[in-house]
Amino acid sequence: LAKTTQPISMDSYEGQEVNITCSHNNIATNDYITWYQQFPSQGPRFIIQGYKTKVTNEVASLFIPADRKSSTLSLPRVSLSDTAVYYCLVGLRMDSSYKLIFGSGTRLLVRP
Amino acid sequence: DTGVSQDPRHKITKRGQNVTFRCDPISEHNRLYWYRQTLGQGPEFLTYFQNEAQLEKSRLLSDRFSAERPKGSFSTLEIQRTEQGDSAMYLCASARVGELFFGEGSRLTVL
Numbered sequence A: 001l002a003k004t005t006q007p008i009s010m011d012s013y014e015g016q017e018v019n020i021t022c023s024h025n026n027i028a029t030n031d032y033i034t035w036y037q038q039f040p041s042q043g044p045r046f047i048i049q050g051y052k053t054k055v056t057n058e059v060a061s062l063f064i065p066a067d068r069k070s071s072t073l074s075l076p077r078v079s080l081s082d083t084a085v086y087y088c089l090v091g092l093r094m095d096s097s098y099k100l101i102f103g104s105g106t107r108l109l110v111r112p
Numbered sequence B: 001d002t003g004v005s006q007d008p009r010h011k012i013t014k015r016g017q018n019v020t021f022r023c024d025p026i027s028e029h030n031r032l033y034w035y036r037q038t039l040g041q042g043p044e045f046l047t048y049f050q051n052e053a054q055l056e057k058s059r060l061l062s063d064r065f066s067a068e069r070p071k072g073s074f075s076t077l078e079i080q081r082t083e084q085g086d087s088a089m090y091l092c093a094s095a096r097v098g099e100l101f102f103g104e105g106s107r108l109t110v111l
Helices: none
Strands: A009-013 A018-023 A032-038 A045-050 A053-056 A061-064 A070-075 A084-091 A106-111 B005-007 B010-013 B019-024 B031-037 B044-050 B053-057 B065-068 B075-079 B088-095 B106-110
Touching: A009 A018, A018 A084, A018 A106, A032 A061, A045 A053, A045 A061, A045 A070, A070 A084, B005 B088, B010 B019, B019 B088, B019 B106, B031 B075, B044 B065, B044 B075, B075 B088
Parallel strands: A009 A106, B010 B106
Antiparallel strands: A018 A070, A032 A045, A032 A084, A053 A061, A061 A070, A084 A106, B005 B019, B019 B075, B031 B044, B031 B088, B044 B053, B065 B075, B088 B106
16 A cells, blocks of 8 residues: 655644645555544544545545646635644545555644 | 444553453444554554454454454454553444544543
């Protein structure tokens, strides 16, 4: 499974757009990129998944360049409640039977 | 609330004691995972079930750890002869197709 590298922490202010970039240089052809969010004392929660180009849902966008060696999670207009740890994972699509490997994640702090 | 429930939420035990955690997944989910998470780290994979079959186990799951999922419904994770290094949050997740739904975890403190 491809290893991911992401910033340890990021700071932002309410209302700003936050972009968290993840590097995955040895991503395989059939690997997908998935992001999870985790609040203290809770389990991780799925945010978004993509394979290439751009994916958007009601909470975030995921940008994946053509070489797929990195990806960027974009959170529009963050609020205080977006303060959490964000994990980038690379692996087979979620509807296959495989284990998710979590790194240490990015701690996002949103300030008023 | 994701629909995955774990019990107990908190457990304090003395070193050497046995502990058991229970996970009740979302009813139609056939896949069930156990993870362990220590402070400041991401969750570490422990084991995975598809229905009642345990298909994969991490090397982290020493002989003192055992997991079961009888009848493919709820699952239990037992830790025998607990050690202080076992102190962590134990997370259960379930899925049918697609994303994993995590419970809120069972926090273990070994004194």
